[in-house]
Amino acid sequence: MENQAREARPQHRSTMRVLDILEALANSTAGLTMADVCREVSAPKGSISPILHTMADSGYVAYDESTKRYTIGLKTYLLGKSYDRESSSMGLFVAAMREVTNACGETCQLGVLDHGRVLYVAKVDSPQPVRLTSSIGRTLPIHYTAIGKVLVSELPEAEVRSMLAEPLERPTAATIHCADELIAQLGEVRETGFAYDREEATEAVQCIAVGIRRHGMLEYGLSVTTPSYRLSPEKRDRIKSALTRAKSHLELALA
Structure with missing residues (x-):
């Protein structure tokens, strides 16, 4: 009943626009102009301009006069670092991830x-x-990322399909063409426990991922990414072994 009430609760438009702006800026490496932000959040300049100016004045976004672009501000960065510092689970994950990187390079x-x-x-x-x-x-989209595939591998097929907007975005020639192709791959993920990005997100780069459960629920995806030329059979086995160890340790610690 509580979850149903939460889903039915109307969203506050201005608050959602602040969150949408932060998400859009976080996904941009070079920053966004006012026009870019309006396009990303699907809102007119008249609505976005006062919100952006207030966020800039408060230090939650930064504005570069020379480029006319907005980026994530210092206060937002510090909030993120505060979460990272206070979250014991995140510290646990990072320690396990360092072991994975040390094992496979x-x-x-x-x-x-x-x-x-x-x-x-x-x-x-x-x-x-x-x-x-x-x-x-x-x-990033779920259909061409190893972590995305492992995270949705146990969801109902209809729910997975609802996350996809066809025609699918295809950043490389290796990216899957349609939802049916992804659904077929998810069957393999459930059987083996591993998901793969075989040069689907970036040319000449591959990724292997496993899912991490918390209280029995699949909540996290852990992956290793490597240039294809370094992914020898021996390296692939080493990566899968390192991910399997990390998965075991993390799930035990999170239980």
Whole structure:
């Protein structure tokens, strides 16, 4: 009953626009102009302008006069760091991720499902000079990310399909073409426990992921990303072993 009441509760439009603006800025590496922000949140300038100006004056977004672009501000950054500092679970994840990276020498990432997309919440970089470039706080579609596939692998098929907007976004030639192809892959994920991104998100880059359960529920996806040229059969086995160990340790600690 409580969940139904929460779902039925009307959303406060201005508050939702603040949150949408922060999410849009978090997903942009170069910042956004006023016009960009309006387009991203599907709202007119008259509504967005006073919100952005207030957020900039308060330090939650930053404005560059030379480029006319807005970016995440210092106060928002500090709030994120405060969460990272106070969350014992996040510290536990990062420690496990460091062990994964130490074992295989590749970048390890943690993600959760957020409004039908993968939200990346933690990362431990590879020590290699050639490595993945990604950002915490970024969101990506489920259909071409290993973490996305593992996170939705146990959901009802209808729910998975509802998260996809066809025609599917295809950043590389290897990206799947349709929802049916993803549904077929999810069957393999359930059988093996591993999900794969085989150059689907970025050319010449591959990813392997496992799901992490908390109180029996699949809540997190843990992945290793590596350039394809480094993914030998031996390296693949090492990555899968490291992920399996981390999964076991984390689920035991989170229980």
